[in-house]
Structures are given as C-alpha cells and as structure tokens.
Amino acid sequence: MSDVVNAVRAAMPAVRADLEALVEIPAIAFEGLDHEPVRRGASAVQRLLEEAGAAETRQLVHGAGQPSVYAHFPAPAGQPTVLLYAHQDVQPVGDESLWEQPDPFKVVERDGRLYGRGVADDKAGVMAHVAALRAFGGKPPVGVKLLIEGEEEFGSPTLEGLLRDHRELLAADVVVIADSTNWRTEVPALTTTLRGVVNVYVEVAVLKVAVHSGIFGGPVPDALTALARLVATMHDEHGDVAVEGLVTGKSSDLDYDEAALRHEAGMLPGTEFIGTGRLTERLWSKPTATVLGIDGPGAAESANALQPTARAKVSFRLAAGDSAANALKAVRAHFEANAPWGATVTVTPEGGLGDPCAVDTTGPAYDAAREAFAEAWDGTEPVEIGIGGSIPMIATFQELFPEAAILVTGVEDQYSNPHGPNESLDIAMFERVCVAETLLLQKLRR
Template sequence: MSDVVNAVRAAMPAVRIDLEALVRIPAVAFEGLDHEPVRRGADAVQRLLTDAGASETRQIRHGEGQPSVYAHFPAPAGQPTVLLYAHQDVQPVGDLARWDQPDPFEVVERNGRLYGRGVADDKAGVMAHIAALRAYGGKPPVGVKLFIEGEEEFGSPTLEALLREHRETLSADVVVIADSTNWRTEVPALTTTLRGVINVYVEVATATGAVHSGIFGGPVPDALTALARLMATLHDDAGDVAVAGLVTGRGSDLDYDEASLREEAGMLEGTEFIGTGRLTERMWSKPTATVLGIDCPGAAEAANALQPTARAKVSFRLAPGDSAANAVKAVSAHFEANAPWGARVTVTPEGGAGDPSAIDSTGPAFDAARAAFAEAWDGTAPVEIGIGGSIPMIATFQELFPEAAILVTGVEDQYSNPHGPNESLDLGMFERVCVAEALLLAKLAN
C-alpha cells in the first residue's frame, strides 16, 4: 500500500498540469451556447485515458446529446470490475464582477487552493480517477470502466437513455461516483442520501388585460399581488415548507456549526435561519421551496396598472423517501387550493425532475472504501453525509445496476463554492482523494 501511496504522490504534479488544462476548456452544455468546447473537453479526456493505458476508449452519445467518454481497463482473472463516473462539463460563470480573477477559466492558486470554474465540480473528479490509474501504470488490480459525462450540469437530459442503451457495456460490481463533497478538508465523507428536485411554473391570471390601477384598483385584484400571496403560502411561520404530501426523511446524527454555516452561505448579519430541527436535517432530509424567478414588469419600467397575469418559477428539493411524481401532485394541489381571490392558477412542471436517493452503506465495498479513506486521511474515518442538492442520475444508476455497490465520493469541501463565483479546490485534500481512490482499487481486489 505504501508503494501505491508514493506512486500517487509522485504523479500529482502532472495531474495538476492536466487538471489546469481541462479547466481552461469552457465546456458549458447549456442551450444557446457554443458546444464546441464540450466536444473539445471530451477529446481531451479521451486522450488522457488513452495515455493512461486504457485498452479501449471511445465517445458515446444519445441523439443530439453531448458526448460522454467511455474507457476500459480489463479485469485481471477473478477480480471485480469498478465503474468510475465523473463529468467534464461545467456551470456558466455567472457575473464576472463577482470573481476575484479576470478569467474564471484560467486557474489561479491562492493559499493552497486552486480557483477556476469547474476545478472542483467536476474536473478534479475526472482527474482523481486518472491519478488512481496512473498510480498503477495503467494496469489496476481490478477491472475499471470509466464513464465521463458531458452534460451533467445541464441536467443530464439524455443520460438515462444513454445508460440504458449501453447498460451491458457499463455493468460493474462497484460504481464510484466522484461528484460530491467531504465533510471538511480534514474529514472525508461518503454521501448516502441526496435530495430530489422538481421545478414548476405557476401562472396566476385575474383579468383579460391590464387596466388603470386608480380607476379599477380596490375591488379588482391584480395578478402580481395574487401571485405574491400564493408564494407566501409555501412556508409556515417557522419557515418549514407547508405543502401537504411532501415527505420528510430521517435526520442525521451530524450537525452543522451555526457560525460556519453563516460564513459559508454568506448570510447577512441579522438574517435568521428558517425551519426547525437540526441544520443538517433541514439541508438533507426535509423538502425546500424556493421561488427562482418571477415574470412581471420590472420596477423601473412598470406602468401604473393592474397586471392581468404573473408567473413564477418555483423549485422544490425533495427528501429521501419521496418521488418527483408524488411531489408534482402535492405541489399542484397546494397551489390550486390556495389560489387567492378566485384567481385562475395554472401549474406546469418543467422537465429534468429527479428522484431523491438513499444508499445502503453496508457490505464489503463500503468496508473497503472506509478503510481506504481512513488510510488516506491518516486515520480519520469517513463520516456518512447527506447532500441537499440533487444528482438525479444516482437514482438511475441504482435502478439500472441494482446489484452494484454505489459509492458517492467527491473532491469538494465547505469552501469549494461549486456553481458560484470563485469556485475552488483544496490541493491537500485533492491529493488525499486521489490516494484514497487508488487504495480503494487495491482493497476491492483484496
């Protein structure tokens, strides 16, 4: 095992160079943007896997979806096969003014962290897989298949069809999904629960057209005020979601330090937490309701008129034990039952819904993972955590590969800020993640 650890550490300078080269490729798969960088990113990953010694590499896609990269390292006789997942596409950069560097796709190092869009989510996940393979000179002690996706941040619209199409090719005894986080830089974690997600559009209509707010205001309701009242019904006075029928899952024994959460979330002084129960329970095992946006006249250009229609996009995170189908029914019933002043309410679900996941963390593969992480973190055993965000494809992996042990790992920590400005990766922790994955392959063989 010490030889494996030394081999990973020796490989880290080259791993970092290749990670920075991947970050420079602005692989954003969102509609309306140039997708050439996504294809270029897939080409770069394929070259890295070919150079790592894969017996086969190719790109696969479904319909008009973005390409994913598949690679295969055959299993030695009698050894299991492990499927390693990560994604090379990234989120848009958002407001450039909020970044501390002029180009978010150029990597900058500050205080032991690398900064850049995608450096943690999830290009470091890609490179952690490659680092483990390089430690074995391209001949790992178990069979290894890699599936590097190209549209995860866009909601994986073609992933399920792609997985079904290549189900036999991708079949494995263990699946390692490197797209999550650790509890702290100094405390590793295995993710065992993830919330699901649905988004819906809610339109409120009160009239056939806009009318003068002075002449008709008073008896005639306007749609924007009605919409505001409807959105206010989503939470009770304590801040818990008040939609009947949404599930609350089992809480965790872990809890967050309040001061740390305030700092990490950037909460303004005086702002209160909402909801009840442990902070981890509110983030991992309870539903949420968030108004993402409202279609209405902007304040500066608004006429002095009663609005006839108004529309909001609302996102719900779903606790483990719930389902997207159940949530759509519950949410639709809630909005229709709480329509103010007889306003006409129409609820339209958006595509890309995902079911929550709960993973059974017992068995030899999880024992091997715990041992590998503890060794990589110098004796600190991993904790089991939930994730408030959603990775819907994990439920798809559970359905398609029911006999496989699914390990959800990751390279992020509490300061990585994925999806936000100044996304970053802790270099010391990244090395530990790479060491842990190399050790995991050895322990799965044993």
C-alpha cells in the same frame, strides 16, 4: 500499498497540470451556447484515458445530447469491475465581476487552493480517476470502466437514455460517483442521501388585459400581488415547507455549526435561519421550496396598471423516501387549493423530474471505502453525510445496476463554492482524494 500511494503523490504535479488544462476548456452544455468546448473537453479526457493505458476508449452519445467518454481497463482474472463516473462540463461563470481573477477559466492559486470554474465541480473528479489509474501504470488490480459525462450541469437530459442504451457495456460490481463533497477538508465523507428535485412554473391569471391601477385598483386584484400571496403559502410561520404530502426523511446524527453555515452561505448580519430542527436535518432530510424567478414587468419600466398574469419558477427539493411524481402531485394540489381571490392557477413542470435517493452503506465495497479514506486521511474515519443538492442519475444507476454497490464520493469541501463565483479546490485535500481512490481500487481486489 505504500508503493501505489507514493506513485500517486509523485504524479500529483502532472495531475495538477492536466487539471488546469481541463479547466481552460469552457465546457458549458447549456442551450443557446457554443457546444464546441464540450466536445473539445470530451476529446481531451479521452486522450488522457488513452495515455493512462485504457484498452478501449470511445465517445457515447444518446440522441441530440453531448458526448460522454467511455474507457475500459479489463479486469484481471477473477477480479471485480468498478465503474468510475465524473463529469467534465461546468456551470456558466455568472457575473465575472464577482470573481477575484481576470479569467475564471485560468486557474490561479491562493492560500493552498486552486480557483477556477469547474476546478472542483467536477474536473477534479475526472482527474482523481486519472490519478488512480496512473498510479497503477494503467494496469489496475481490478477491472475499471469510466464514464465521463458532458452535460451533468445542464441536468443530464440524455444520460438515462445513454445508460439504458449501453447497460451491458457499463455493467460493474461497484460504481464510484465522484461528484459530491467532504464534510471538512480534514474529515472525509461518503454521501448516503441526496434530495430529489421538482421545478415548476406557477402562473396566476386574474384579468383579460392590464387595466389602470387607479381606476380599478381596490376591488380588482392584480396578478403579481396574487402570485406573491400564493408563493407565500409554501412556508409556515417558522419557515418550514407547508405543502401537504411532501416527505421528511431520516435525519443524521451530525450537525452543522451555526456560525460556520452563516459564513459559508454568506448570510448578511441579522438574517435568520428558516425552518425547525437540526441544521443538517433542514439541509439534507427536509423538503425545500424556493422561488427561483418571477416573470412580470421590471420595476423601472412598469406602468401604473393591474397586471393580468404573472408567473414564477419554483423549485422543490425532495427528501429521501419521497418521489418526484408524488411531489409534483402534492405541489399542484397545494397551489390550486390556495389560489387567492379566485385566481386561475396553472402549474407546469419544467423538464424532467429528479427522484431523491438513499444509498445502502453496508457490504464489502463500503468496508473497503471506509478503510481507504481513513488511511488517506491519516486515520480520520469518513462520516456519512447527506447532500441538499440533487444528482438524479444516481437513482438511475440504482435502478439499472441493482446488484452494484454505489459509492458517492467527492473532491469538494465547505469552501469550494461550486456553481458560484470563485469556485475552488483545496490542494492538499485533492491529493488525499486521489490517494483514497487508489487505495480503494487496491482494497476491492479479491
């Protein structure tokens, strides 16, 4: 054990250098953008895995999707096989003026953290896998397969098809999905529940065309006001979601410190929390409803007119125990039943639906993971956490590989700010993650 741990620690300068090189590739899979960097990122990952000693590497593509990188390190006789997942694509940088560095794709170090788009989500996940393989000199004690996706941040639109196409190729006894977070930098975590997601467009129509707000205003409604009243019905007076039929899942014994959550979320002074129950319950095991955007005239260019139609994009996060199909049915029924002033309401799903999932944490693979994380964190036992965000493909892994143990790990912490400006990675914690994964592969040996 000490030999491979020392090997990981000795390799960390090179691992960091390769991580920084990956961050420099702006692999964004969103529609309308140049996807050449996504393909370049896939080739860079493939080279890293070849250099790590993979017996086979190739790029897998389903339909018009972005490439995923597959690699295989064959199992020694009688040993199980582990599938390691991560993704190398990243979110757009957003407003660059909010970044505290000239180029979000050039890593900088400040106060023990690395900053850059994708440095935590999820290129550090990719490099944690590479670090573990390097520690064993390319000959891990168990079989290892890798799947490094190229379009996770775009919603993994073709991943399910790719998994079904290559089900036998990717079959494994244990699946490690390195795309989550730890409870704190000093406290490791295994993610056991993830919320699902349903995004819909809600359109309200009240008039054939826009009409003068002075001449007709009063008895004649406008669509924007009707839409505002409609989306306001999604929550009760406490801020809990009021859509009948959505499920509340099992709550955790952990709880969040209120001051810490305020700081981490960047809440303004005086802003109150919404909803009821423990903060972890509201974050992990209750449904949410969020207005993501509204289509209508902009404030500066708007005319004095009653608008005939208005549309909102609304996102619902779903607790474990619910399903996307059930939630969509409940959401549609809610909006149609609460249409204000007889307005015509149309609900249209946006793209695919994501089911929530709960992970079984019993069995030898989880026992090995708990031991590995505790050793890497100098005796601090990992806690089981939920995630308010969604990784719908985990449910797909559960469906396609029902006999495999699913472990959801991660390289992020409470200050990583994935998807936002100044995304970052704690350097010391990243080394612990790499050590933990190396120890996990060692402990899974029969």
